[in-house]
Amino acid sequence: MSSEYRTHPVDAESEERLTAQDLRYGILDNGDAEAFRGWLHADSRGFHDSRPTQQAVDAQQKGLEYRRALGVWDDASPDPVVPVATVASWPAQLTVPGETSVTGWAISSVTVAPTHRRKGVARALLEGELRTAHDLGLPLAMLTVSEATIYGRFGFAPAAMAATWKIDTRRAGWSGPRPDGRVRFLSLDQLSEQRAELLERARLSVPGEIEHWDYLWHRMLGAAHEGKDNGKDLHAVRYDDADGVAQGFALYRFTEQDQEFASHVLDLHYLLAVTDDAYAGLWRYLLEMDLVRQVHAPLRSVDEPVAWQITDQRAARKSNEGDHLWVRILDAKAALEGRRYRAPGRIGLRVTDPLGFVEGDVLVEIGADGAASVSPLKGEAPDGVAELALSAADLGALYLGGVSAGTLVRAGRVTELRPGSADVLDGSFRSPVTPWLSIWF
CATH class of the missing domain: 3.40.630.30 (Gcn5-related N-acetyltransferase (GNAT))
Known part of the structure; x- marks a missing residue:
């Protein structure tokens, strides 16, 4: 645009x-x-x-x-x-x-x-x-x-959630994969130069992420030119795979310290991984840091794989779990045809919208290739078509595939007009990757 x-x-x-x-x-x-x-x-x-x-x-x-x-x-x-x-x-x-x-x-x-x-x-x-x-x-x-x-x-409705993770490094022995790559330190200037390409490569793998902008990273890396210099105690590392290709990075600082020197808290500001190998390599590096008793990681996914990569899952505690990215659908046809789906299906949606943008009935026809065609639904839905009634807000909640239609039916927000329709919608709409947004805007 x-x-x-x-x-x-x-x-x-x-x-x-x-x-x-x-x-x-x-x-x-x-x-x-x-x-x-x-x-x-x-x-x-x-x-x-x-x-x-x-x-x-x-x-x-x-x-x-x-x-x-x-x-x-x-x-x-x-x-x-x-x-x-x-x-x-x-x-x-x-x-x-x-x-x-x-x-x-x-x-x-x-x-x-x-x-x-x-x-x-x-x-x-x-x-x-x-x-x-x-x-x-x-x-x-x-x-x-x-x-x-x-x-x-x-x-609007919440479409991607976030949570804060606190991991006790003294209990969280690493049991995940042992990557072949290496973690290397880099300066904040080097990270600033390299992060855009890595961010864009990683973004498309996680529904809910949005493209970043330069000024966001100016602030995240310290905003020294604004008289703050919050970056003076930030540390940056990059993960390179076995072929030497950069596949992720982490940005962190150490905060708090008990009287015992070996009890620092590692405050994770940002961790990005293009590959599963990079994810494991960076988390293992953080959790095995000397003189650290806890890794504190706010604004992370509610479904972090690292919880399954440590020997004691109780060492990882999740808190502040809740809404983060809110979505408001304005054009049902363009929005629904813009994403892909897990399974073919035919789903009728009867949408109410007090502001009128998506008021009306549509038929979503999903092919075997995961692409959808959306057309007006006139009169009664054809036989064999799943059919649900919902609000514009509920359509926004379902859009990224992180919220279950079955849950919204049980909550009284979505109505099944034909039995089993919520299961059909979930089978197609649910995302294999939990939606997540890694920033505020």
């Missing part, structure tokens, strides 16, 4: 709602230093962060220029350059089952000042983003959330 999305007009319906409250809704001019500083101040305030330094403003003004940033301004405010609400969005590639991608509308930086809550501002922002994405022809929208109670009303 070209960069024209950045100047796509603001949504007229949301603009009318906000104008009626004497609020100004518009696209941020990223080249206006004063306006950007005010927008970034509002964004930071919304997440209870400190006021950004000038170095941070300069870095983000350049690093986030690919985003379409919008604001809501109250010109009667004592500081009218600082918006009372913010949102940012951009098209990004989302990995879906079948080691392929669809383009989704990534939404971030959703904030509303506490002085302007309960006025419908968030609704205007989010519905405006959904209508914009639909106007641009995108099949879905996606976001990660700080509050889980807001987004269901807009048709």
Whole structure:
């Protein structure tokens, strides 16, 4: 997609709602230093962060220029350059089952000042983003959330989960494969140069991952140019296979320390593996580290193979398991035809959508090659077709294949219109790789 999305007009319906409250809704001019500083101040305030330094403003003004940033301004405010609400969005590639991608509308930086809550501002922002994405022809929208109670009303649902893992290295003897490759140290500059190719090679193997952007890694590697230098105690290693080909990397630091020197905690910031061999090699390296009593790994998959690669599974404890990536389907035909499926089948979906994007009935016909054809379903479904009734949000939950239709039926969210239909859908939709997103956005 070209960069024209950045100047796509603001949504007229949301603009009318906000104008009626004497609020100004518009696209941020990223080249206006004063306006950007005010927008970034509002964004930071919304997440209870400190006021950004000038170095941070300069870095983000350049690093986030690919985003379409919008604001809501109250010109009667004592500081009218600082918006009372913010949102940012951009098209990004989302990995879906079948080691392929669809383009989704990534939404971030959703904030509303506490002085302007309960006025419908968030609704205007989010519905405006959904209508914009639909106007641009995108099949879905996606976001990660700080509050889980807001987004269901807009048709979003959790589609990929995440968890924190804590592994007691003194109990977790390695019982997994013993890879033939080698782990090597590399500098943060070297990692910065090499990570993009590795990230893209790995991304297509995990539904729920999205393409990364340069500024994300600028922040992850320390943001020294913003006056923080959080990278001074980061360590980076790369895994090379037996042929010397780079197949993964890990980024970590040591935190906490008891009075006993040999009781460090290894805080894993990021681990990427293109191959199973690299995964085993990197985890074995981390778990056999001297002077370490625990590996702490946040924002990992809920289904980490490493739990099955240690001698004592009780040494690996999973916590904070819950929603991470939320998906909102905007075009059922494009979204469902954009992914692949595990088994052939014919499935009728009767979808309700209060916002109207995917309201209606469709027939999903999946061939032996895993590809789907989606067409309108008129009248009663043909004999032999599985049939379910569900909401747009439930369709988003099922989309990446990480949530079971059977579970949603038992939860009362999805209705089987013909017995056994949930089993048919799960047989086709479920992903062989547990969906996971390794970052926030």
